[in-house]
Structures are given as C-alpha cells and as structure tokens.
Amino acid sequence: MQRTVNFFREVGREMKKVSWPKRKELTNYTITVLATVIFFSVFFALVDMGISELIRLILE
Template identity: 40%
Template sequence: MKKIGNFIKSVNEEMKIVTWPSKKQLRKDVVVVIETTIIFAAFFAVADFAIKQALNLFL
C-alpha cells in the first residue's frame, strides 16, 4: 500500500513540473493533427482507388 502512495505522490510532483501548452498553442496543434489526418486519408483513398483500377485492368 505504501508503494501506491509513493507512486501517487511522485505523479503529483511530476505533474507540477510539466509545462502545459496554452489554449492557443493547443488549438493550433489540434488543427495540424486534423489537417494531417485528412491529407493522409485522402492520399490513401486515391492510392486505393488507383491500385484497384490497375488491378482491374490486368485481371
């Protein structure tokens, strides 16, 4: 039980040291992640379509 208490105490101490991003920076980072996800999804959709069409030509 003492180990759990020490762990929680250590976590609380570490959380005080962490530098948290501002709301503005967090919002900016979220937008970058969403944009990147959309770009990758579009890329894989186009690649999937192209591969499917190429296989249909040969098969």
C-alpha cells in the same frame, strides 16, 4: 500500500513540473494533426482506388 501512496505523491509532484501548452498552441496543434490526418486519408484513398483500377484493368 505505502509504495502505492508514494507512487501517487511522486506522480503529483511530477505533474506540477509539466509545461502544459496554452490554449492557442493546443488549438494550432489540433488543427495541424486533423489536417494531416485528413490529407493522408484522402491521399491513401486515392492511391487505393488507383491501384484497384489498375488491377481490374490487368485482370480483365
């Protein structure tokens, strides 16, 4: 039990050392991640549609 208590005390100490991003940084990072995910989703959807059409043309 003492090891568990010590573990959580250490976790608390380490969490105080963490450099958390400011609100503006967090907003910028979130927008960057969302834009990247949307871009790659659209990109791979278009590539998938193109490959599907190519396969349909070959098989017909």
